[in-house]
Amino acid sequence: MALEHAILVSLEERAGSGYELARRFDRSFGFFWAASHQQIYRTLKRMVERDWVTVTDVAQEGRPDKKVYRVTDGGRAELSRWLAEPTEPVTVRSELAVKIRGASLGDSGVVIEEIARHRSHHAERLGVYRMIEKRDFADPDSLRGQRLHQYLVLRGGIRAEQGQLDWCDELLDALHRDRARGKADTEG
Amino acid sequence: MALEHAILVSLEERAGSGYELARRFDRSFGFFWAASHQQIYRTLKRMVERDWVTVTDVAQEGRPDKKVYRVTDGGRAELSRWLAEPTEPVTVRSELAVKIRGASLGDSGVVIEEIARHRSHHAERLGVYRMIEKRDFADPDSLRGQRLHQYLVLRGGIRAEQGQLDWCDELLDALHRDRARGKADTEG
DNA sequence: AGTTGCTATGCGCCTAGTTGCATAGTAACT
DNA sequence: AGTTACTATGCAACTAGGCGCATAGCAACT
Structure with a gap:
């Protein structure tokens, strides 16, 4: 699956919170990959467990605190591995x-x-x-x-x-x- | 989901067994909807429970017995209902x-x-x-x-x-x- | 007698994804 | 004081689908 990898790519371009990722997936990234915020939060949690990303609590003014995620070396290694791995062409399901x-x-x-x-x-x-x-x-x-x-x-x-x-x-x-x-x- | 409805359409065109359906999904029907035989058998079982199809054991010569499935009035009603119901356009996921x-x-x-x-x-x-x-x-x-x-x-x-x-x-x-x-x- | 291949059916486990629900702070408007 | 909207996080239950495995009859070939 590619949601994890899509998140890695997005976080490599710029670190961010789950909420920010969800908005990116609604916009540019969502041209080709839709993801709900629930999916993203759950996936981020799993990615932290696998040491693909680290998380930092960030206090904000005028809005709730957020958790900023950053890709680790392990995450970059996983992304490289996945990029080199062949994936199945999409089966049209209409x-x-x-x-x-x-x-x-x-x-x-x-x-x-x-x-x-x-x-x-x-x-x-x-x-x-x-x-x-x-x-x-x-x-x-x-x-x-x-x-x-x-x-x-x-x-x-x-x-x-x-x-x-x-x-x-x-x-x-x-x-x-x-x-x-x-x-x-x-x-x- | 449409696997059940794809099966209804296929069985309306011609009654058949799970195995035959699997082959149809490999050919013409599979242009736009791939389905493994496991999925098809499981779905057929559920469709029998819902009275959308009936099943008849058919003995064959030179090969194992098969179960032929036929659409019921209830199945046709469900198909009509689904045809009239709006479905979400496919989100590209590449x-x-x-x-x-x-x-x-x-x-x-x-x-x-x-x-x-x-x-x-x-x-x-x-x-x-x-x-x-x-x-x-x-x-x-x-x-x-x-x-x-x-x-x-x-x-x-x-x-x-x-x-x-x-x-x-x-x-x-x-x-x-x-x-x-x-x-x-x-x-x- | 053994292997390969086609027909035919099915279970169990796991992952991915959807739906619904819940919480909570702040701001702006009514 | 109440409502709406935006930011921010997350769980629980369910559905769909994929992967691996198992069984079994029969035919044809080796």
């Missing part, structure tokens, strides 16, 4: 695809509505990603190192959302035409 | 993306090798899907109903694999150029 296969057996109208809902979702995500691309990475050819890597991950998100969006359009077009033909058959 | 972000902190060479490995994987899957598309769906405009839905799901698989492949190419190109620039800096 509930929407199951629903499309099920459309023959039920009301295809509700499936079409569902696809439209997914289309909106992906269009919105894509809009956010495109905005970030334009705002933060105006000159991609000049990027290097960490900044380049951030850009490339964003590109992956853009490609994934664009792909889903295009598929939704293909689905809606084909299913609408199929319905129209079915109606013509009944009437004619 | 270990490869985590590794790219980690490349700044470790050996970018091993990350490039990993991307190349993923590229091969996606190229191979895409090849299989394209072959099926050409062989089984030569005239997509004429498709209707169940056959159309099968084709549309395959199209989703093609789009997903093509997207991953293109991203891998973009990654390899950018990371190679970044390395070459770094080398030029050291030498110059």
